[in-house]
Amino acid sequence: MTASTIELRVTPADRRIARYAAAAIALGVAEAALPSPLPGVKPGLANIVVLIVLWRHGWRDAAWVALLRVFAGSLLLGQFLAPGFFLALAGALASLAALAGVARLPRRWFGPVTASVLAAFAHIAGQLLLARLWLVPHDGVFYLAPVFGLSALVFGIVNGLIAARLLKEST
Amino acid sequence: MTDWLRLLRPGDWATMLLGAAAVAVSFPLLWAGGRAERAVIRLDGRIVAEFPLAAPRRFAVQGPLGETVIEIAPGRARVLADPGPRQYCVQQGWLTRPNAIAICAPNHVSLSLSGRDPSHDSLNY
CATH class of the missing domain: 1.20.5 (Single alpha-helices involved in coiled-coils or other helix-helix interfaces)
Structure with a gap:
């Protein structure tokens, strides 16, 4: 048997992203064990990691971590390419779009809580849109929007505060 | 804190x-899920009357068994009395949501509410 000649060059940035993504995946999997009152109402603890990465290393790294989390997390839970996976992906893409906007806000005035709340709202908006277009082609899905909006607000604030706290402790 | x-x-x-x-x-x-705006009363599937859910009023339909009385009030409507044996449509009470429907099958009468957007009726659930 010949030795493999394929060599992947790993940069420190890759290792950093992998480490953060591992933390996010662990939080996501742990969270899947929590009972939820309504499908879609989840704390989204993994997003704390995404926020921290956004603050420390910028949007590009945050996008890597968020998307790696969606793919690897769904593989671990056996959800890959199931409807839940596409909903998670739609949510992640929408919240990354929101975070791209948030990253341009002055940090003196807007902290991680703003990023977290806006990303949470974008997340449910993306999910509801996909659900409306694909899974439940009826405006009835929007009747649940206030419930999702409220949970996005609450968990957005809580996750943002936790991220802000962790960022403060590490500096 | x-x-x-x-x-x-x-x-x-x-x-x-x-x-x-x-x-x-x-x-x-x-x-709210949209507001019900009109009450539609049918006999044998044909519309016999249609009222906006604005002013209170009563309307009687003559079916094969007798008279079914519909009561309309602001924002809601119900079957007040029906000659049918089991009274399902009467016991359904006030209908408030768009596309809700009460059917008095023995007397061939139905009362349904319509909103701006006709979609699923309550039979879909």
Whole structure:
């Protein structure tokens, strides 16, 4: 048997992203064990990691971590390419779009809580849109929007505060 | 507690207030599920009368068994009396949501509410 000649060059940035993504995946999997009152109402603890990465290393790294989390997390839970996976992906893409906007806000005035709340709202908006277009082609899905909006607000604030706290402790 | 509050920057307060306002505004809007606007009364599947759910009124339909009385009130309608043996449509009470329907099958009469957007009726559930 010949030795493999394929060599992947790993940069420190890759290792950093992998480490953060591992933390996010662990939080996501742990969270899947929590009972939820309504499908879609989840704390989204993994997003704390995404926020921290956004603050420390910028949007590009945050996008890597968020998307790696969606793919690897769904593989671990056996959800890959199931409807839940596409909903998670739609949510992640929408919240990354929101975070791209948030990253341009002055940090003196807007902290991680703003990023977290806006990303949470974008997340449910993306999910509801996909659900409306694909899974439940009826405006009835929007009747649940206030419930999702409220949970996005609450968990957005809580996750943002936790991220802000962790960022403060590490500096 | 004050520890946590110090993590918030001025813009964060604005974001949280705006978010809370948006959620508060969305609650009544989206829970309503559209408003019922008209009551449609059918006999043998043909529309015999249609009223806006505005002013209170009563309307009687003559079916094969006798008279079915429909009562209309602002925003709602019900079958007040029916000669049918089991009275299902009467016991259904007030209909308030669009596309809700009460059927008095023995007397061939139905009462349904319509909103702006005709979609699923209550039989779909």
